Structure formats: structure tokens, C-alpha cells
Amino acid sequence: MADLQALVEEIHHTLKPRTGEGKVADYIPSLARVDPNKFGIAIIDLNGTVYKTGDCDEAFSIQSVSKVFTLTLALGKHGETTWNRVGREPSGSAFNSIVQLEHEHGKPRNPFINAGAIVISDSVLAGHTPREAIGEIVRFVQYLADDPTIAIDPEVARSEAATGFRNMALANFMKSYGKLQHPVDHVLGVYFHQCALAMSCTQLARAGLFLAANGKNPITGHTVVSSQRARRINALMLTCGHYDGSGDFAYHVGLPGKSGVGGGIMAVAPGKASVAVWSPGLNQNGNSLVGSLALEMLANKTGWSVFGG
Numbered sequence: 001m002a003d004l005q006a007l008v009e010e011i012h013h014t015l016k017p018r019t020g021e022g023k024v025a026d027y028i029p030s031l032a033r034v035d036p037n038k039f040g041i042a043i044i045d046l047n048g049t050v051y052k053t054g055d056c057d058e059a060f061s062i063q064s065v066s067k068v069f070t071l072t073l074a075l076g077k078h079g080e081t082t083w084n085r086v087g088r089e090p091s092g093s094a095f096n097s098i099v100q101l102e103h104e105h106g107k108p109r110n111p112f113i114n115a116g117a118i119v120i121s122d123s124v125l126a127g128h129t130p131r132e133a134i135g136e137i138v139r140f141v142q143y144l145a146d147d148p149t150i151a152i153d154p155e156v157a158r159s160e161a162a163t164g165f166r167n168m169a170l171a172n173f174m175k176s177y178g179k180l181q182h183p184v185d186h187v188l189g190v191y192f193h194q195c196a197l198a199m200s201c202t203q204l205a206r207a208g209l210f211l212a213a214n215g216k217n218p219i220t221g222h223t224v225v226s227s228q229r230a231r232r233i234n235a236l237m238l239t240c241g242h243y244d245g246s247g248d249f250a251y252h253v254g255l256p257g258k259s260g261v262g263g264g265i266m267a268v269a270p271g272k273a274s275v276a277v278w279s280p281g282l283n284q285n286g287n288s289l290v291g292s293l294a295l296e297m298l299a300n301k302t303g304w305s306v307f308g309g
């Protein structure tokens, strides 16, 4: 579809002036230094054709988008027993909230809030040293994107480890309920490194393509997960992928998506394409402000929506 390229350019042109509106995450010092005017878009359709524009090939910190990949990995290792440790309900709270954990005996609401992702990191650690688990995550993402150059930004990982007091609180709190099987510092080591994966929009869209294609990457031919599992991961992204902004994202965009505080969003149009956007300024829920608007424009113009055309 040649006009998809024209469309991504139109979206970029229309929204570029608004990139200053959001607020760059500054609670992780190395993220605070990112240029707020960066803006990239990449779409990959099921034939592997790429439509992209702007800063689409510049690597950024994917942060919580990584939670989709670690969930996929954990489900592959532990299957449905994963859900004994983490729920599947929207939290209605901020991504780093601790409040529900006390009422709900240390079991996080879903795998996409920080507490839930920390539990998932613990389950990815099973049988591994932290270094091995981190290596496994990186190799898995390289395999998904079919790109061996993808790597972790060690400075971002260090920066987060030095300042991640809220995540340390979440992990220690869950440990006190017996919900983590490994030492807290090992689990957080894995978690901080997965969040520090650096990827471009193009790489991210490629990595998410299996979710748009019933679990099989149409470019490599690799079956990553079953079609049922792909549907279920998409369902979780739709209901929980944007924290307390998930309802709003479903209303305006209507596609499963996962955001990160680095300003990236990976979205999935099942049967059609995988999309990644990056604009570092965030809205009040910690989701990319311009990235969300870009996806809304894309969904409106293409008619892509899981709720009907």
C-alpha cells in the first residue's frame, strides 16, 4: 500500500510541532537527557514492507515495552502457571504503584505494571544466573526482530539501578509476601537491564510482528507462539498496556499497544501490521503524548481497530 508511506509522513508532519508538549521522564537520570523533539514512526505489514519516517532508525530506551517480550518468554517457559503469580486485570493505578500489593497479598494485577513485570523477571530467572537471564532476553528480542545488533544500553541500566528506589520497594514488598523466588537484587538486575534495551522504531515494529500475524513472524517464518497465545498477549496489551490510560488508549486508538517511559509505543493491528512510534514527551499517565496521537491518527485514517473497521 503505497499510500501508507504518504500517511506516516503526513502524521509526522502534522504532529511534529507538538513534540514539546509532553514531559520527558526525568526520574531515570539518563532518560532525562533525551531530546524531546525526537519523533519516529515505523510500520511493517505482514509482507514485510516497511513504511517509516522521522527518527525511526535511532535507538531509544524501550523501557516497559520490554514487558511484552519478557511475558512472552515467561509464558514459553512456564505456560499458564505464570498466572498463579500475576493477574490479568487492569490496575487502574500508576505503573509504579504499590497500593494494591498490600490488599492483594503481594500478587500484582498484571504483567505490564512494574510490580507484575518484576515477578515476570523473577520467573525468567528460573534456573539461570542474572547474567544468563539477561542474555536470554537479549537473544530472544534479537530473534523476534531478526536483528543481532540489538543490545542493552548499560548506562541506562546503571542509571536506573542507582535511582530505582520505587522498584526496590515493590520488589522487597513482594519478597516479604514470598512472591519472588530469587534474591531481590538478582531480580531487579534482570528487570533494570531488560528496561534498558535500546531499539529503534523499525526494530521494535519488527519484533512485534509475530503478534500481528497469529504468533508467526511472516518474514522469518518462525513460529514464536501459538495463535491463541498471540491473541491473549494482545488482549493484555489492550487492557493493561497503557496503565491507567489503557481505557483511553483503547477508546482513541483501538489497538493492543504497550508503552514505555522512554516514549516508545509498540502497537499491533492483527492481520495487518505492527507499528512502533517514538516521541519522548509523556502524558500524565507516563505514555508518549505525541506517540499516542500518532497512533490515533493512523487508526482513524486506516480504519485499523480491533473493534471494527
Ligand SMILES: NC(=O)CC[C@H](N)C(=O)O
Residues within 6 Å of the ligand: 062, 063, 064, 065, 095, 096, 114, 160, 167, 195, 259, 260, 261, 262, 286
Ligand atoms: N513505564 C515504564 O516504562 C517504567 C519502566 C521503568 N524502567 C521503571 O521501572 O520505572
